[in-house]
Amino acid sequence: MKRIAFAVAAGVLFGLGLAVSGMTNPDKVLNFLDPAGQWDPSLALVMGGALAVSVPGFAWLRRRGRTLANEALPAPPSSRLDARLLVGSALFGIGWGIAGYCPGPALANLTHAAEAIVFVIALLAGSRLARLLPAPANR
Amino acid sequence: MPTAFTPVSALIGGALIGLAATLLFATLGRIAGISGIVTAAVEQESERGWRIGFLLGLILAAGLWLAASGVAPRTGFPLPWLIAAGLLVGFGTRLGSGCTSGHGICGLSRLSRRSLVAVLVFMGFGALTVYVLRHVIGGIA
Numbered sequence: 621m622k623r624i625a626f627a628v629a630a631g632v633l634f635g636l637g638l639a640v641s642g643m644t645n646p647d648k649v650l651n652f653l654d655p656a657g658q659w660d661p662s663l664a665l666v667m668g669g670a671l672a673v674s675v676p677g678f679a680w681l682r683r684r685g686r687t688l689a690n691e692a693l694p695a696p697p698s699s700r701l702d703a704r705l706l707v708g709s710a711l712f713g714i715g716w717g718i719a720g721y722c723p724g725p726a727l728a729n730l731t732h733a734a735e736a737i738v739f740v741i742a743l744l745a746g747s748r749l750a751r752l753l754p755a756p757a758n759r
Numbered sequence: 760m761p762t763a764f765t766p767v768s769a770l771i772g773g774a775l776i777g778l779a780a781t782l783l784f785a786t787l788g789r790i791a792g793i794s795g796i797v798t799a800a801v802e803q804e805s806e807r808g809w810r811i812g813f814l815l816g817l818i819l820a821a822g823l824w825l826a827a828s829g830v831a832p833r834t835g836f837p838l839p840w841l842i843a844a845g846l847l848v849g850f851g852t853r854l855g856s857g858c859t860s861g862h863g864i865c866g867l868s869r870l871s872r873r874s875l876v877a878v879l880v881f882m883g884f885g886a887l888t889v890y891v892l893r894h895v896i897g898g899i900a
Binding site for chain 1: 771
């Protein structure tokens with residue numbers, strides 16, 4: 621129950637952050653990705669503001685080695701670069717550049733923009749399709 | 760459509776997102792990667808409770824803020840392009856194990872080389888796509 625309460629609190633903060641920062645507006649995202657047009661650098665400051673909190677926060681937790689509930693933290697991320705990472709990120713970038721939605725802002729728009737409902741259904745279908753690919757050789 | 764550069768609200772909103780990611784990692788030891796959380800919430804029964812809680816918190820908090828702020832949603836974006844974009848984002852984030860939040864915020868905070876590469880690749884391809892659609896073909900958005 622406590623775990624769920626923390627998750628709800630994190631979700632509320634995340635959703636507020638997306639809405640306050642304007643990242644729920646797909647035009648703002650597309651204009652960030654368009655330095656040759658009417659460039660809007662806001663997204664870079666959203667990332668910067670997030671990392672200014674999370675980089676020291678994660679560093680502190682890494683040193684601590686445990687969560688606040690004294691559970692083990694996940695193992696450090698792998699550093700292996702593979703084709704799945706590169707091709708997947710490239711396809712994600714193309715989709716992001718078409719509509720201006722990545723998963724967070726699309727969900728944040730679910731009660732606000734009708735198009736977000738269509739987008740999220742397509743996103744879940746696309747994710748299902750990716751599961752049909754053979755599993756990675758060794759991880 | 761042109762948008763104004765909004766540095767103050769961008770930094771404040773960004774800090775809230777960073778706080779959210781840190782909170783989830785500190786309390787549950789989980790990565791706030793939205794693509795992974797939403798897919799797992801739909802497809803897996805185990806650990807569903809916290810994922811649903813996180814998503815409902817996100818959807819309702821952002822929805823209330825947007826409703827109160829009175830901004831108009833985008834309308835009239837072509838449906839075939841919207842569906843193609845959703846399919847690509849869902850397929851690509853599953854294959855590449857993360858999106859803007861998982862790789863861009865949590866991964867970079869964990870100093871992951873994979874995440875740094877992922878961010879550079881999706882930002883590069885995003886910008887390339889916008890360039891082609893707006894300045895070469897010219898038209899959809």
